[in-house]
Amino acid sequence: MALPPDFTLLQVIPELETGGAEQTTIDVAHAVVAAGGKALVAARGGRMASRLEADGGRLAEMPVQSKNPLVMLGNASRLVDLIRRERVSVVHARSRAPAFSALWAAHMTKTPFVATYHGVYKAKSSLKRWYNAVMTRGDLVIANSDYTRAHILAEHQIDPERVVTIPRGVDLKRFTPSWVTSDRVDALRTGWGIAPDERRTKILLAGRLTRIKGHLTIIEAAARLKAQGRQDFLVLFAGDDQGRTGYREELNTAIAQAGLGEDVKLVGHCDDMPAAYLLCDVAILPTLVPESFGRAAVEPQAMGRPVIASDEGGTAETVVDGVTGWLVPPGDAQAWADAMGRAIDLGPGKRLEIGQAGANRARSLYSVDAMCEATLWAYERVLEARA
Structure with missing residues (x-):
């Protein structure tokens, strides 16, 4: 205009x-x-x-x-x-x-x-x-x-x-899968220490390292998945601690105590989120307080990735349960373990269908x-x- x-x-x-x-x-x-x-x-x-x-x-x-x-x-x-x-x-x-x-x-x-x-x-x-x-x-x-x-x-x-x-x-020019070159994804994979032949389902939580983002819920959920004998997932926390070094250390301690050193990784701040979403298979937004909007739930949908998000606030508007992803009670580690397990078990083909539904909706509304x-x-x- x-x-x-x-x-x-x-x-x-x-x-x-x-x-x-x-x-x-x-x-x-x-x-x-x-x-x-x-x-x-x-x-x-x-x-x-x-x-x-x-x-x-x-x-x-x-x-x-x-x-x-x-x-x-x-x-x-x-x-x-x-x-x-x-x-x-x-x-x-x-x-x-x-x-x-x-x-x-x-x-x-x-x-x-x-x-x-x-x-x-x-x-x-x-x-x-x-x-x-x-x-x-x-x-x-x-x-x-x-x-x-x-x-x-x-x-x-x-x-x-x-x-x-x-x-x-959401900048749909930036968050377009076809515009992200393979070398960008490869560079991120190398920087995050992920092997090229990694076959586990990669689950990404993108957001600053602060307690309200729900990292500890996901560590507990991952521990429950591992207790079931599962070894088919890799959780990635991408975000800056913005000086919250105490919380970062708390996360590292929780990961170590749960025996998840090979299953949950803190990869730091990421400047290339489109590549990050392509590198992962599922995105999660487990916030403990309602997000007013939840950009971190919309961007991965635009990139064709299904999303698991807390069933509250703005994310209840941007994620359609069972269609573009799943809505889960905030802070409920068992419910999150169940939802993550379901997403892993769907396999690449079904996850692609859900991701495409999310991409279509994100492009029409956001x-x-x-x-x-x-x-x-x-x-x-x-x-x-x-x-």
């Missing part, structure tokens, strides 16, 4: 490391530049900043990740200067702490303010509910799934007309192009309302 003349978007996010919110920030910035606008991102920086700039966007580096009130006040002043200097058309906040600075700057400059609820924020007190509600105080709230939208409406009692669902998109187009229309909507 065409943007208004001289359109400039400012997105505000704590940092540009890895994650769904960060990837969406990069995708939307790229779409704005492709449509003839300017795309700015205020963030602390991060490994994805180079991708932003390669796409024609610009990074305004500032400590917006901070929750220190004095730093937040300073950020607000910096953002006011940036908005005025760059003649920003819309401010889009993607996290709560920087949203306070961004909202204040938007009010000071009379600039439309949009916020995306990337997660389901829990509130056990009125103070926390007030803190979370900063995401609802602008012109429009974007929810990344119907599950998230229902949570926003129940938690904050705002006008439903001000909350729109725009599912997170393209990054559709997500970006809907987001740009949301910007158009708030600009028209202000006019």
Whole structure:
């Protein structure tokens, strides 16, 4: 779609490391530049900043990740200067702490303010509910799934007309099996120490190393499979510990104590997820808390891989039980062992059929192009309302 003349978007996010919110920030910035606008991102920086700039966007580096009130006040002043200097058309906040600075700057400059609820924020007190509600105080709230939208409406009692669902998109140009060369898969196999003649079913959990992702559930499930005498699986944990060295050591200890040193591997951060999904046979998302969307359940489906996911939150929308994968109760190690066993026993042919059903569905519902187009229309909507 065409943007208004001289359109400039400012997105505000704590940092540009890895994650769904960060990837969406990069995708939307790229779409704005492709449509003839300017795309700015205020963030602390991060490994994805180079991708932003390669796409024609610009990074305004500032400590917006901070929750220190004095730093937040300073950020607000910096953002006011940036908005005025760059003649920003819309401010889009993607996290709560920087949203306070961004909202204040938007009010000071009379600039439309949009916020995306990337997660389901829990509130056990009125103070926390007030803190979370900063995401609802602008012109429009974007929810990344119907599950998230229902949570926003129940938690904050705002006008439903001000909350729109725009599912997170997957870059179908990047996540296309035919575009991934065999040398990329071979390089990953070598880097992860997997033998070329490995015949075991490879099960991939992609996500940062944090307790809520459910790694310990899978270690327990793998131990139960091994106790049945099974030796036909290899579980791969691909993700950065982001400084959580204690949790990484806890996982290594659990793997060793279960005698799974040859069956479960921590392979570290992965920059080539399309190749990673082609290397594996099944993808899993065993999160212990509901995912608001669950990009790690959609990307493997786009690559033709069946998915086993926790039966809660956004993944209950993106995975169709028995059709594109399986939904399993979160934290139930025996249920996960059973589901993993069923996926292994299906064999390559049946898994391919399920994977193809997932690919067809992902391509029809979750393209990054559709997500970006809907987001740009949301910007158009708030600009028209202000006019």
